[in-house]
Amino acid sequence: IAGITQAPTSQILAAGRRMTLRCTQDMRHNAMYWYRQDLGLGLRLIHYSNTAGTTGKGEVPDGYSVSRANTDDFPLTLASAVPSQTSVYFCASSDSLASSYNEQFFGPGTRLTVL
Amino acid sequence: GQNIDQPTEMTATEGAIVQINCTYQTSGFNGLFWYQQHAGEAPTFLSYNVLDGLEEKGRFSSFLSRSKGYSYLLLKELQMKDSASYLCAVTDSNYQLIWGAGTKLIIKP
Numbered sequence: 222i223a224g225i226t227q228a229p230t231s232q233i234l235a236a237g238r239r240m241t242l243r244c245t246q247d248m249r250h251n252a253m254y255w256y257r258q259d260l261g262l263g264l265r266l267i268h269y270s271n272t273a274g275t276t277g278k279g280e281v282p283d284g285y286s287v288s289r290a291n292t293d294d295f296p297l298t299l300a301s302a303v304p305s306q307t308s309v310y311f312c313a314s315s316d317s318l319a320s321s322y323n324e325q326f327f328g329p330g331t332r333l334t335v336l
Numbered sequence: 337g338q339n340i341d342q343p344t345e346m347t348a349t350e351g352a353i354v355q356i357n358c359t360y361q362t363s364g365f366n367g368l369f370w371y372q373q374h375a376g377e378a379p380t381f382l383s384y385n386v387l388d389g390l391e392e393k394g395r396f397s398s399f400l401s402r403s404k405g406y407s408y409l410l411l412k413e414l415q416m417k418d419s420a421s422y423l424c425a426v427t428d429s430n431y432q433l434i435w436g437a438g439t440k441l442i443i444k445p
């Protein structure tokens with residue numbers, strides 16, 4: 222693989238169900254991010270990780286959790302999905318968070334619908 | 337609060353020039369990015385400005401004025417494939433990227 226992969230590509234989920242969105246990068250980037258993108262609102266940061274073993278909360282963390290057991294993987298879990306979590310989710314990575322040049326590389330996205 | 341403003345939508349003609357503006361108010365400034373996002377796809381990097389002035393890269397140029405909290409993306413010789421959303425993002429004092437909502441650019445023949 223090259224770059225960032227996300228799975229699944231799309232998912233329809235019943236409210237109340239648990240769901241994990243997967244993200245894997247092979248660029249050996251230290252920092253990883255999860256965003257949601259909703260029409261008219263742009264990208265909003267959910268959680269981020271500076272390096273393996275550390276995570277932090279972004280702008281809209283409620284209802285989501287993440288883990289960073291190793292450099293490559295950064296899964297996002299919805300413990301009990303609600304309809305307001307219907308969105309397109311993008312995973313991204315960058316070489317370092319603590320840098321002014323923080324170009325982020327994005328995965329293809331997961332389109333999630335919660336009914 | 338932190339805020340980035342861009343026009344919601346713009347329309348331009350194939351072969352013409354278009355300028356997409358971005359104004360920002362953030363807690364600190366450590367650089368400004370422009371990304372391109374085609375419908376249904378991921379954002380991809382276009383340009384980065386950290387110092388005042390113009391950065392040119394082929395048909396695309398990006399300008400920054402830090403004192404005015406202002407940037408623009410200039411697209412020349414527009415092609416149909418340039419139809420996309422253009423996202424402005426600023427790195428704040430905590431090195432977090434703050435994103436604008438994006439400008440949808442429609443190119444007409």
